[in-house]
Each structure stands twice: as C-alpha cells, then as structure tokens.
Amino acid sequence: MPHTDTPHLGQILTVQQMRDAEQALIDAGSSVxxxxxxxxxxxxxxIWRLSAHRRVTVLCGPGNNGGDGxxxxxxxxxxxxxxxxxxxxEPKTDAAKNAxxxxxxxxxxPDAEAHGDVLVDCLFGSGLTRPLNEEHFALLTRLAGHHRHLVAVDLPSGIQSDSGMLLNEALPHYDLTIALGAWKFAHYLMPAAAKMGRMQLIPIGVDPVEGxxxxxxxPVVRAPAPDSHKYRRGLLAVVGGHMPGAALLAAVAAQGAGAGYVKLFAESKRNAPADLVVETGSLNEVLTDDRNSAVLVGPGLGRDGTARERLxxxxxxxxxxxxxxxxxxxxxxxxxxERKGETIATPHEGELVALERSFELDGAGSRPDRALALARASGMVVVAKGPDTVIAAPDGRLACAxxxxxxLSTAGTGDVLAGVIASRAATGLSAFDAACEGVWLHGEAAHLCGPAFTAGQLAAKVPEALAGHL
Known part of the structure; x- marks a missing residue:
C-alpha cells in the first residue's frame, strides 16, 4: 500500500468489524x-464550520446514531x-437516552415545521439492513427539502453499509458525510458514494483491524537514484494489435508514469511520437529481451487468432x-x-463478468467480494475499475479508491490507466503496489485536467500528477 503516517486511519471496516473494534475499546476501559x-x-x-452560526436541525433516530445527534x-x-x-x-438504547x-x-x-440552513441526518447509521419505513422516509425527505445544506453522520439513512446499496430509492444528496471511527465500504462504493458529497473522518481511537x-x-513517489539509467528505471514492453491507437495511447501514458524506457510492439510506426520506440519485428524478439521489467497486453489487441497468440x-x-x-x-x-511473473488484470464491469465466467465464479456479493474472489481464484491482482474502483490481491489485501x-467516463481513459499501472510495475513495484499507485495517479491526472478532457489530454497530465507526489 502507498505510504501514510497513520495507516490505520485509512482502514475500511464492515459493520461487524466496527462493532468488534468498538467493543475492544469498551473492554479496554472506555464506554459507549x-x-x-x-x-x-x-x-x-x-457542522459548526458549515453552519456558520446559522440554524441547525438534527434528525435523531432511536439508536446510537440518534444519540450521536x-x-x-x-x-x-x-x-x-x-x-x-x-x-x-424516543431513544431506545441506554447511551442514546443518556445523550x-x-x-x-x-x-x-416529527410533524413540526422545522426549517434551517443545515439538516444533520442522525436517523439511522451503519447498522441499517432494511429500507426506511414510509414515515421515516417521508420525514427525511421533507426536512431535506426545507434545508439548504445536508450532512449525514456516519452514513446517510437508507444505505446498506457493507455493500453500498440504496435501501430506499430517491434518497437525498448530501453536502457532507462525517464517518465515525472508521471508513465503511459504502463511503467508497456506488451507488451510495454518489449521495455523500465531501467526506470527513472522526477518529475515536479504534485500533488497526487485522485483514x-x-x-x-x-503515494510517495521516489525519484530515480543518482546513478540510474533507462533500463534500471524499468523497460516496459507494450503489445499492440488490431486497433493500434489504444496501445499507442497506453504507451504514451506509461512514458510519463516513471518507467525509463517504453517500447511498443506494433505493425506500423504511424502516428507514434518521435520519443517512443516502436518495434515492428517479431513479438517473440521483443518479449524475450531479458531487460524487460513489465509487459502490457490488451489495449486494441483484438480477439482473433493472432490476438490469442500475442497474449x-x-x-x-x-x-x-x-x-x-x-x-x-x-x-x-x-x-x-504456467505464469512465472505477477499478473494484474484491469477489468471494467463487463470484463469482470467475463472473467468470473472463465474462472467459474458466481459473481455473488458486493464489488469487493467479487474482486477478492477473482483474485484468489486466478492468482492475479484485480483492479475492478469504474466509478468505484476496487483493488484486490490474491492474499486478501483490498483497497478502495x-x-x-x-x-473520466470517456473513451480511452482505461487504456491510460493500464499504461500508468504497467509503468509503475516496470519501476520495480510489486503488482499490488503498482496497481494502487497507478489508480491514484490516474485519478489525480483527471483532476488536473478539469472538465471535458480527452484520453490524450489525460495521458499528458500524468507527469504532473506524478510530480505532485515526489
């Protein structure tokens, strides 16, 4: 994983893991x-900062989330x-009653005409497993309509914490979600994450949870050593195919992501920039170069017999x-x-389904469940990419972007992501770390682009994204 000074503050817990962590704090001498x-x-x-002395309405439910309210x-x-x-x-737990x-x-x-600038949703928290009843849903939506800003405490009411699914349709959109104790999967998974606005974490002393x-x-990206040369920084071989533009785009992105040398195997040098080496000879010769550090295959490859051979x-x-x-x-x-090196797969949803079929998986569970199942079955690091990208390793490590x-929802951005990940792998990082750094840099480059960019413009921003983490 990329470096952080307080790594446990980045952990994402299931509902049960959070309950166990809180119980551990209580057993150690704290209290609910x-x-x-x-x-x-x-x-x-x-909330005080957001409200700026304006009126705040707090919607409190019967449990401990209401007690927080x-x-x-x-x-x-x-x-x-x-x-x-x-x-x-009325409050139903002892702690909520005390609060x-x-x-x-x-x-x-509930029938009061509450109006204000900020509505704080403390109706139900991460333990919710069924939809809000008609009364609670109507109250939440009515109050949301009477306030300018909405804040969710821990999670918006009506969301399933472990899966990120909406238990009720047409839930409000929030300006701010304040996670308590630890992040939950719903903070990172669609469709729930799209409802949450900006997010902040309030630590409560939870210890690191194993697994x-x-x-x-x-990431913290290190500059090449003073005595580095292009091969020591990493040689990446990119395999082209039926649609040469996709592999070319991936190769250009890879050039800006840290590898010292990017070599593209293609049938033609047409449209390639002058500083990109393009090999038009035998693919076997390119891939038997013992100086290779990583290889990228797939963008524009095609699906015919030649493509299978190249793969x-x-x-x-x-x-x-x-x-x-x-x-x-x-x-x-x-x-x-018979693979001897590590493998990173970067499927979007449709490709993830195809891989699940190939590896005889049922595709059940949440997005993290599916990514982990595929990683374990295949031995690959799986980057399940999309608006809620998840990275899973065969040993059970899991990261949510x-x-x-x-x-980013434009043609070619996936080719850029593949090139960036492959470039990070060529520098010598492990497959999991390369995937994590590549996903982060890809997202950072997109933010640097602003709105309505092309994949080529995204690739051009990768060096700037990398520079921001040196």
Missing amino acids: DALMQIAGRGAADW YVIAEAIRERGGHAEVVAPT RALFGGEVLA AAMALQA AVALADPVTAVVDADALVLLSPRSLA PRATSW
Whole structure:
C-alpha cells in the first residue's frame, strides 16, 4: 500500500468489524457514552464550520446514531449556536437516552415545521439492513427539502453499509458525510458514494483491524537514484494489435508514469511520437529481451487468432504482466497456468463478468467480494475499475479508491490507466503496489485536467500528477 503516517486511519471496516473494534475499546476501559461524546463532538466541529452560526436541525433516530445527534446538537448549543432536534421516536438504547438527557435544547415532534440552513441526518447509521419505513422516509425527505445544506453522520439513512446499496430509492444528496471511527465500504462504493458529497473522518481511537480493507492513500513517489539509467528505471514492453491507437495511447501514458524506457510492439510506426520506440519485428524478439521489467497486453489487441497468440507470448514473459481490454476477454485459467511473473488484470464491469465466467465464479456479493474472489481464484491482482474502483490481491489485501471525477467516463481513459499501472510495475513495484499507485495517479491526472478532457489530454497530465507526489 502507498505510504501514510497513520495507516490505520485509512482502514475500511464492515459493520461487524466496527462493532468488534468498538467493543475492544469498551473492554479496554472506555464506554459507549464516552465514545459517543468523542464521535458526536468531533462531528459537531465540522457542522459548526458549515453552519456558520446559522440554524441547525438534527434528525435523531432511536439508536446510537440518534444519540450521536443529541451530542452534536448539545455541542452546537454550548457554543452559542441554534440547534434543535427532531425525533420521530424516543431513544431506545441506554447511551442514546443518556445523550438525550444531556441535551438542553428543544426536541420537536416529527410533524413540526422545522426549517434551517443545515439538516444533520442522525436517523439511522451503519447498522441499517432494511429500507426506511414510509414515515421515516417521508420525514427525511421533507426536512431535506426545507434545508439548504445536508450532512449525514456516519452514513446517510437508507444505505446498506457493507455493500453500498440504496435501501430506499430517491434518497437525498448530501453536502457532507462525517464517518465515525472508521471508513465503511459504502463511503467508497456506488451507488451510495454518489449521495455523500465531501467526506470527513472522526477518529475515536479504534485500533488497526487485522485483514481490514484500506482506503487508497496518496503515494510517495521516489525519484530515480543518482546513478540510474533507462533500463534500471524499468523497460516496459507494450503489445499492440488490431486497433493500434489504444496501445499507442497506453504507451504514451506509461512514458510519463516513471518507467525509463517504453517500447511498443506494433505493425506500423504511424502516428507514434518521435520519443517512443516502436518495434515492428517479431513479438517473440521483443518479449524475450531479458531487460524487460513489465509487459502490457490488451489495449486494441483484438480477439482473433493472432490476438490469442500475442497474449500467450506476452504471458510467457516472466515479468509482471498487466492484462487489459480485449486480453481480458481472451484470458482463461489455462492462460495463467504456467505464469512465472505477477499478473494484474484491469477489468471494467463487463470484463469482470467475463472473467468470473472463465474462472467459474458466481459473481455473488458486493464489488469487493467479487474482486477478492477473482483474485484468489486466478492468482492475479484485480483492479475492478469504474466509478468505484476496487483493488484486490490474491492474499486478501483490498483497497478502495476515492471517488474520481465523473469526467473520466470517456473513451480511452482505461487504456491510460493500464499504461500508468504497467509503468509503475516496470519501476520495480510489486503488482499490488503498482496497481494502487497507478489508480491514484490516474485519478489525480483527471483532476488536473478539469472538465471535458480527452484520453490524450489525460495521458499528458500524468507527469504532473506524478510530480505532485515526489
């Protein structure tokens, strides 16, 4: 994983893992009430900044998420702000009851006409497994319509934490979501993540959880050693095919992502920039070069007999192989049977389904479940790419990428991603780390582009994205 000074703050926990982590804190001498105060007051800091002394309405449910809401409302009231609570039901847990008793402000009935600038949703948290009932859903949507800004505490109500699925349709869109204790999968998975707006984490002292997924962190990229040369920095071989433009695009992106030497195998040098080496000879000669550090195959490859042959030759090279696009459709367990190097697969949803069929997987479960199942069955690092990209390793490591700009939804950006990942692998990183760094740099390059860019413009921003993490 990329470096962070506090890696455990990037962990992503399931509902059960979060419950166990909180229980561990309680067993160590804390209490539910103490943790609620830490979480609620930490959330109140962010809400106070957003509200800027304007009116705040806190919607409190019956459980501990509602208890967090009472703490938030009291913390704002203590600062001299105006915070009122709307509660459709009385608190049902001891900690929520205690937080309600400590709140010195007004608690309104659900039929009250509450208006304000900020609505804080503390109706239900990460433990929700069924849709909001008609009464609660109507209350949430009515209050959302009467406030300018919406804040969700832990998760928006009506979302399943572990899968990121919407339990109710037409849920509001939030300006800010404040995660409590640790990130949850729904913070990173679609369609839930699209509802959450900006996200902040409030730590409560949770220890690292063994085997937890991680939120992708910004990498720390190191400059080449003073005595480096092009081969020491890494030689990447890119295999072209039926549509030469895709492989050319991937190769250009790879040039800016750290590899010292990118060599494209293609049938023609047409349209290639002067600084890109293009080999038009035998693919066997290109891929038996013992100076190769990594190979990329798939962009524009095609799916005919020639394409199958090129894939087989590429996979015979005992270096890290990045397999993308058409090559993923041709890939099978037999293709990998004699692989000596690591393999990274970069499927979009349709290609992920095709791989699941090839490896006799049922495709059940959440996106992380599916990526992990494929990684374990195939032995590959799997980059399940899309608006909620997930990276899974055969040993069970799992990383979720932050939301990237939706302007990435344009032709050719997947070829750029494959080139960037392959380039990072060529520098000597492990397959998992190369995938993580490549996904991050790809997203960063997209942010640097601004709106409405082409894949070529995205590739041109990769060096700037890399420079930002030296």
